[in-house]
Amino acid sequence: MYIGEQLINPGAERLRLSAQLGVEQVVIDNRGTGLVTPGGLWDAGKLREYREWVESFGLKIDLFALDVGSILLDFLTDEDGARRQAEVLQKNIQIAADAGLTALKYNVQMVGITRTGLRPGRGGVQYSGFKLAAYTPEADRQHSYWGVGYPTNQDEGDAESALLCGQKMAREVPPVTEAAGWRAIEFLVSSLVPAAEKAGIRLACHPHDPAYPVGGLNGVEHVLGSIEGLRRFLRLSDSPVHGLNFCQGTVAEMAPEPHAYVIRAIEEFAPRIFMVHFRNIRGGYLDFAEVFPDEGDVDMNEAIKAYQRAGYAGILCPDHVPLSELDPNRERFMSFALGYTRGLLHAAGYRPRITTLAG
Template sequence: MYIGEQLIEPSDARLRLSAQLGCRGIVIDTRPAREVIEPDGSWSPAKVAALRRRIDGFGLRLDGMALDVGAILLDSLRAPERAAATAARLRQHIRAAAEGGVPLLKYTVAMVGITRTGVVEGRGGMQCSTFRAADYRPEADARFSYWGTVLPEDGQGGASPLDAKGAPETCGQVMATEAGAISEADGWRAIEFLVSELLPTAEKAGVKLACHPHDPAYPPGGLNGVHHVLGSLDGLRRFVALAPESPSHGFNFCQGTIAEMSTRPTETVLEAIREFGPQKRIFMVHFRNISGGYLDFREAMPDEGSVDMAACIRAYREVGYDGILCPDHVPLSDLDPGRERFFSFALGYTRGLLQAA
């Protein structure tokens, strides 16, 4: 195992910092992928290869890129012709990634973004994104949820996600009130469509598709009629069962998201590691923590939350996971507007756990 980062359009200076912090791998999280995209929306294999070589030049490795699936899931239910066109474009992106030497593409099954209900103050005044199902209101969803790569409002008068509504960076995600009812059957039908459309191409190209589960788990009956079917371990098991023999079908294993599925976050994360690790379904890891659990949590720095992170490191080692550990979802602060300090702290903490283990 080793530490790495997810970066959006990193400058040379930012890549130098990653190298100096001890990172080995980089996952490019730019959505849409402006570094490699052509005017017609296709990816250029030559540009992918150039991006990989650029990252190699800093002593780092391009472990993967984000595959922006846009609104394909919702479109598969509401506008099937548009979904089919998007699937064709995504298949080209997968082939281009393979030609350019990228072994992994991560994607999310979020249709309505990453739902949050507010911000609470953490240690030293940092601002921590929170989700309390009992506090859910559509107007809070609009202000405090993550949409694509757009961050939530910081609770101190900062930019609102609504300011970016409809922008490419929202990755086709909408508010739950805009999505209309999405039943459990609808949710599975959309995911099955995506997997069936993309996985054969990924298998042929030798690319791993790393799925980020639904964040957060929703209560029984959903929110605003929207169900999150990948919001439980049973949901993750059913997802794996869609292609049980495929080496390209697995997870962007977000510890925070899995912790959010349970009132016993450490036990649930360890159970998931010990189940999906031996199956080789953990393709990359979002090594992050939360304080709280199912339907009531706040995001936290990795050293202060409810999950025993050292136990998780030991579990990854036990199951033979040897891939990247990326920090994710650190709190916000006016002292660290670019979040470089907080991500650096998270990287150092993770490196220390690896050395101690």
């Protein structure tokens, strides 16, 4: 296992910072990189050049984001349009392989990553949280994560990244029943996995965040909101390229006893985990806050041991750190999470590559 960072269109200084923090492998979101042509296809030459540019900082792209857009919602209302989108995604998978990439990540979120407010934390930070009893459409609009953004009272109408992700307010979409949700996901998996197998690209799926109550929220079901849902998802294909972006925080949000649930999920799914969002929460199912990794209800040291026992050997990325005006870009808090994770890995016997010092 090794530490890594998930970055959105990083500049040279940000990549230098990652390298200086001891990061050797990164996960890159493609938005803003200029790699996407007007028709949605990636520019193969630019993607290869981009990979080589990242590598010039001593970093390797571990995974690259495959934006599936609104294909899941479209499949339920415009199947022909969804199939045309699938053809573009299939071509992008091959382009990624031709550019020297080995793995892609995607998110099956149809509506925003639902949050209902900010809670006070240590030293005056704010924790993003979800509490079903406090849910209102206005709280959803103000505090949910849209696209790749953080919950900083974003205006849904101006959230370009949300549009790119295909995420909308739940009131804006038709009902997504459990059966409909599975139909859409089955279509996506059947469209992507054969192309990924042919290209030799692994696909890591991020589950629904957060788990919704039985019966859904605003008519939308989150079918990948439990271990049972993740198990069914993995059974959609036995291909070795079909796996998970295992968001540990999202999994913790699925249960009233998050620690035991996370350990159970790691033990079951480790062979199909291609990357980990190594984050923590306080609380549990339908009532939680996203906190620093050292202060949540999941024992992160025990989680590391569980990954180790299960044979996971991949990347651990910080994610969803708290908010503060003292760290508007969250670089300090991400650095703290990286150092904390590196310390846990050291305690478990992992050591980073030794860099030779000049002079």
